[in-house]
Amino acid sequence: MRETHSIRPSPRTLGYVRAMLLFRLPLSYSRADAPVSSRIEGTSRATGFGLAYKFRGTSADSKPSRLESPRDSETMTPKHDTSVLFVCLGNICRSPLGEGVLAHRLEEAGLSDRVRVDSAGTGAWHEGEPPDSRSTEVARRHGITLAGRARRVRAQDFEEFDYIFAMDRSNLRDLRQLQPDGYENVLTLFRDFDPQQDGDLDVPDPYYGGPDGFDLMFEMIDRSCAAFVDHLRSELAT
Numbered sequence: 001m002r003e004t005h006s007i008r009p010s011p012r013t014l015g016y017v018r019a020m021l022l023f024r025l026p027l028s029y030s031r032a033d034a035p036v037s038s039r040i041e042g043t044s045r046a047t048g049f050g051l052a053y054k055f056r057g058t059s060a061d062s063k064p065s066r067l068e069s070p071r072d073s074e075t076m077t078p079k080h081d082t083s084v085l086f087v088c089l090g091n092i093c094r095s096p097l098g099e100g101v102l103a104h105r106l107e108e109a110g111l112s113d114r115v116r117v118d119s120a121g122t123g124a125w126h127e128g129e130p131p132d133s134r135s136t137e138v139a140r141r142h143g144i145t146l147a148g149r150a151r152r153v154r155a156q157d158f159e160e161f162d163y164i165f166a167m168d169r170s171n172l173r174d175l176r177q178l179q180p181d182g183y184e185n186v187l188t189l190f191r192d193f194d195p196q197q198d199g200d201l202d203v204p205d206p207y208y209g210g211p212d213g214f215d216l217m218f219e220m221i222d223r224s225c226a227a228f229v230d231h232l233r234s235e236l237a238t
Contacts, residue, residue: 084162
């Protein structure tokens with residue numbers, strides 16, 4: 001009788017397989033009512049609401065997106081000291097504005113060559129599209145240019161980025177479902193750095209609203225970016 005051996009994958013490998021499966025199939029979710037809380041680096045944070053996940057079958061209107069390999073990404077650049085990824089739902093309103101504002105403030109602080117900044121979305125509906133014109137306009141009024149095209153979060157983002165910032169609790173919950181076991185970098189709400197926290201740390205999605213929502217979004221992101229740059233300045237000085 002031939003002797004057989006089974007190979008048990010590590011928890012980290014299983015985490016990546018889970019992320020790949022989630023990325024390759026369209027994903028829908030429904031919000032539950034129970035808040036989830038956690039503690040990161042000694043600070044109590046609300047991390048979101050429970051989500052019930054289910055896979056949808058593909059159709060002619062729904063193309064499964066592929067996972068890009070590291071070769072496809074924009075990471076083949078000189079090593080930075082640290083890296084930041086902003087994540088919202090579609091990567092056209094909130095996260096590209098976060099990317100643009102932080103890049104602008106890093107340039108002013110003389111840290112742009114030490115910090116890599118990028119953004120992505122948990123969904124693929126707008127993949128390849130430029131930022132929403134209303135985000136572009138509010139950024140332009142503050143002397144900031146938004147560039148790039150929307151993309152979906154990739155499995156390797158969890159390896160490449162030291163800070164992954166979710167714009168709201170729903171985004172954070174999605175990311176926590178996708179993060180590999182053993183992930184040790186910072187994954188939290190961006191407004192944890194907001195000096196004017198009001199109990200709700202979401203950056204509200206302004207997509208279906210008017211211009212006032214984009215102005216409010218900018219204010220939240222800008223002051224949080226200012227505080228985060230101060231944090232980075234201290235971190236990079238050590």
